[in-house]
Amino acid sequence: MTKMEKKKQERRREFEANLEKIGLQLETEDKADSKDQKTYFLKIHAPWDVLTTYADVLKIKVPFKLSDIPHSQDVPLEWLSHPFRLPEHIMRPQPDYFTYPFDKAKTDFFLITDKDTFFPPSTRNRIVYYILARCPYYKEGRKEREKTGIKRLLSNGTYTAAFPLHDCQYWKRARNAECESERYNLYKHWASFLCFYKEQPLNLIRKYYGEKIGIYFAWLGFYTEMLFFAAVMGLICFTYGVLTYDDNVSSKEICDANIGGNIVMCPLCDKKCPFWTLNSTCLSSWQSHLFDNEGTVFFAIFMGIWVTLFLELWKRRQARLEYEWDLVDFEEEQQQLQIRPEFEIRCTNRRLNKITKEMEPYLPVTSKCARFCLSAATVLFWISLILACIIGVIAYRLAVYAAFASIIKDPLRNIQLVGRFITPQLATSVTASCINFVIIMILNFFYERVAIWITDIEIPKTHLEYENRLTMKMFLFQFVNYYSSCFYVAFFKGKFVGHPGKYSYMFGKDSGLRNEECDPGGCLIELTTQLVIVMSGKQLWGNIQEALLPLMRNWWNSRKGRHRPENHYSRWEQDHVLLNFTQLGLFYEYLEMVIQFGFITLFVASFPLAPLLALFNNILEIRVDAWKFTTQFRRPVASKARNIGAWLEILNTVAIVSVVTNAFIMAFTSDMIPRLVFLYANSTNGSMSGYINNSLSLYNISAIPESNMPEEKDNWLINSTETCRYRDYRNPPGHPDQYKHTMQFWHILAAKMAFIIIMEHVVFMVKFFVAWMIPDVPSDVKARFKRERYLIQEYLHNYEVERVKLQLSASFITEPQSEMSSMTDKHEVLSECL
Structure with a gap:
């Protein structure tokens, strides 16, 4: 030994x-x-x-x-x-x-x-x-x-x-x-x-696992219930887009051989990209209409109100659980105030605690500041690394677009049939989204360990403080990691392109990486593609990890003992081979759901079916988590919690930000505002006929610099037209202010800003009104709580009165005997003295 x-x-x-x-x-x-x-x-x-x-x-x-x-x-x-x-x-x-x-x-x-x-x-x-x-x-x-x-x-x-x-x-x-x-x-x-369609036995979960795990499943179940209403409304919005599919005048004009087929568009990249006809984007314009229609505005407003209802009604459900589970007077800080063992071991300095009057370890301010600076620098480094990866993906999109453009030819020139279904924009968007998802998973894998490491360096005093710090670090990182690519497509792509003869480049003109343009139907369909791939990929990968990894690890741990008879395989041995449920186990479960909550609120205007996908995932998630807790994990030590902790504040923040992001998506990413301005200000017959021609500007082909011209000359273009079109509102050649923005551009910009202001104010006013109207604690819970307090005082009073009566009756029985014995003792003492 x-x-x-x-x-x-x-x-x-x-x-x-x-x-x-x-x-x-x-x-x-x-x-x-x-x-x-x-x-x-x-x-x-x-x-x-x-x-x-x-x-x-x-x-x-x-x-x-x-x-x-x-x-x-x-x-x-x-x-x-x-x-x-x-x-x-x-x-x-x-x-x-x-x-x-x-x-x-x-x-x-x-x-x-x-x-x-x-x-x-x-x-x-x-x-x-x-x-x-x-x-x-x-x-x-x-x-x-x-x-x-x-x-x-x-x-x-x-x-x-x-x-x-x-x-x-x-x-x-x-x-x-x-x-x-x-x-x-x-x-x-x-x-x-x-x-999967049954309610959860929350009281049994609480009895077996404790209140903290019970609160998590209560919140997850309530979130899933509320998702049902958002999913139904999103499905209605999508169905509206399908039903109005044949009434989409803009797509009909794009697909019309006499309209879209005669509109020659300027090259979308230098050298490799040819001139192309507008009707080559026929399919993507129809797809865009499914998600970018009049119903989307209503759905974006609805989701702003839904998220408020969800948070307010959850507070009421939480208050009811607090009463039913005897958590009203429970202070979580009292349970969490115990100093972490790591803090006591690593902090050698001692000082007097003013409350307990005992010497306790503490971390000097200088050491605390140094550790905090190191932690902040590490977080900034990793966020910068994410942004660098996003820039790399953008550079990939710019470089690969030209390659796809040279491979996938214009379908109207009798080239490959696949070109009818796969455009350079779609091929670039899908491959870039997949690469971005892989990068997200890799960075997330490494940062989880880095976040724990830098939180350990800070040496938080209590477990509650440790968990809150780790929560903020992980959420901040994952917010940037998961959403940055969606923010790029929604708010930056196609906004800094320039125009023919004066294009903008990512790393300067010498790099040859010209900034991306949006599809003539807008960037919304690309944002939808990005959101579907990242959100669906994360949920699919998460479910595979949660279901298969515990099963495989437990099989590996127990492979040597399963051949023994069951009566020789004791309960404690069976539990010992199971996975250990750590103190941060629920942290990862909450984090997964909060990231999903961000997807269905921040960018839901681009994909109304996102709540439906989240609903299906959560129905599966509840049962997978229940299966893990019941069969694959050791029984965790029960602990109490009044609420979901810091996650509620994060959800409130995401809810507020989502109103702003959806308003900007509808204004700048969607094509809704330009269509409405044309319909009510420029349309002569009250229809959308002529909108496509109105939304495209002209440029002389002869004025295009040689560096922007395609390498391969198109025979079909010769003698057919002298101009090409591009997506913008600029004056045509020959105008005194040629290639400068028209007055219509400023009208549309003003309409976009007005829409953002109106939508934000309307939604925020409704949010605050709903929050004011719905009390956090139900009236019947208040009444039951007051009655219980009253009965407690009454029963305690009666109990103490009965105890006093019993003591007094016992006293009356014993007092005469004690007095007689006392007198006898005194008489004997006096006799001896005499």
């Missing part, structure tokens, strides 16, 4: 001895009985006396009276929701009680019918872990505060794992009456994919 092994053995001996002094019961399984014959298992049992002692310390709320308040009022047409409901004993595994913080001196005040089931499983494992986290592993008499807790023993390798045990098998109900069946019920009614 090495010196390190002896040291670990000594730590275990002292730690276990201290646990027994506290009152816990320990039972060791010999390594010869384990499946690998190398691992010892130490089982910890908490007797009733220990549970009551620490329930008093932690002020855990327990029932003292059966609730007499009806749980819910009658709902009209309740039979419609019957197919989506679960059995009552699953939804409510225990009756509703009035609760009060446990007091060991008043055990007869509480409803204790069975000591084995009085404290639910989540409460029992929370109490035990609370003891383990504070129990020292040094000898009595020595004061070494840094040698305390199971976390340090796990980090230094003294123990390999510490986890609460699951119930019996999840795939069948246990025959042993002593084995609880919550895990089986969760697997059957929650984790099964056949129950």
Whole structure:
């Protein structure tokens, strides 16, 4: 045995001895009985006396009276929701009680019918872990505060794992009456994919896993429910685009051989790109109409209101859960104020805590500033790296567009049939989006580890502070990583092109990388393509990771012991081979959903079907997460949480930004405003006829510089036209102010700015009005809370009165006897003195 092994053995001996002094019961399984014959298992049992002692310390709320308040009022047409409901004993595994913080001196005040089931499983494992986290592993008499807790023993390798045990098998109900069946019920009614349309058993989740995990699934379920309304409205908007497909005058003009076929467009890049006819974009113009139509404006406004309703109604649902789960008086900071072991170990300086009057470790201001600067510099470096990658993808788009343009010829010149369906713009957009998605995944993989590393460098004092800092770093990075390419297509592409004879270049004219132009139908269809690839790719990859990786890792861990009979494969061994659910497990689940929330709100005006995709993903996500928790992960230590924490503020910020981004998308990315200006200001017959010709400017082909002309001369172009067209509002050749913006350009710009201002003000006014109209706490919850407070005071008063009566009656019975004995004693003493 090495010196390190002896040291670990000594730590275990002292730690276990201290646990027994506290009152816990320990039972060791010999390594010869384990499946690998190398691992010892130490089982910890908490007797009733220990549970009551620490329930008093932690002020855990327990029932003292059966609730007499009806749980819910009658709902009209309740039979419609019957197919989506679960059995009552699953939804409510225990009756509703009035609760009060446990007091060991008043055990007869509480409803204790069975000591084995009085404290639910989540409460029992929370109490035990609370003891383990504070129990020292040094000898009595020595004061070494840094040698305390199971976390340090796990980090230094003294123990390999510490986890609460699951119930019996999840795939069948246990025959042993002593084995609880919550895990089986969760697997059957929650984790099964056949129950995708059923409600979640939140009370059973809370009872088995604790409030923090219960709050996450409550939020995810509510978010999915609200997505249903957004998905229906988006589907209606898309259906409107399909139904008005044949009424799209602009696309008909583009596809008409006599109109679009006679419009010769200027080359879209230098040298490699030929002149082309407008009707070659016939297919993309029809596709663009499906998402860029009058219904899109309504849908963008609707989503601005929807996101407000979602956040406000969630606050109400959260308030109801706080009351039902006894979280109203719970302060999360009290649970999280425990100093992280890493902070105590790495901070050698000590100072007096003004509250506890004890010496505690602290980080000097100079060290804190230096660490913060290093952290900020690292975050800025990685964000700069993302932007550099985006610039690289843009350069790829510019360089490859010319190559695709030379390969995919004009379909009207009887070249390849594939050209009828794949345009250079589409080929460039799809390949660039795929490359961008791969870059996103690679950068995300590395930055997750970098974010944890720099957060560890900052040495946050508490776990709550650690999680909040990591949350902000990860979200800021992923916001830039996932959305920057969409921001480029939406707000920058096609905006800085210039015009023939005076084009703008990305790295100067010598680079030959001319800035991209939008399709004649606008950049919206390219934004849609970018959004579909990134959003769908992320969701597909995430589901594959969440479903397959735990399954494969658990199979690999347990491959050596599965051949043994089940009765020799103990519960603790079965749980030991499962994956460990870390403290940051829920962090990644929230992050995934918040990024998705950004996709369906920030850019939803370009793709109304995004909420529908998110709805399908979340229905699957709930069941995949439930399956993981029930079958693939060890049972996590139960912990409390009143709400979703810092994520709510992030959702509020995204909701506000989404109003601005959607307004700008409708104004500058969509072609809606120019069409409306033409319809109401320039149209002679009140129709869109002539819009395409009106939206294109003229340029003399003879005036195009040689550096911009195609290398291959087109025979069909000779003697057919002297001008080419380009997308802009500029004066034609021969005009006194030729190639300068026309007055119509400024009218359209003014209309775009007016639309942005009006839309933002309307949506924000409705948002604030809705937020003001909907109270955060439902009135019935307030009433029930006040009644519970009143009953608590009444029952405590009656309880204390009864106790006083009993004490007084006992006093009256014993006082005469005590007085007689006292007089006898005095008489005997006086007799002896005489």
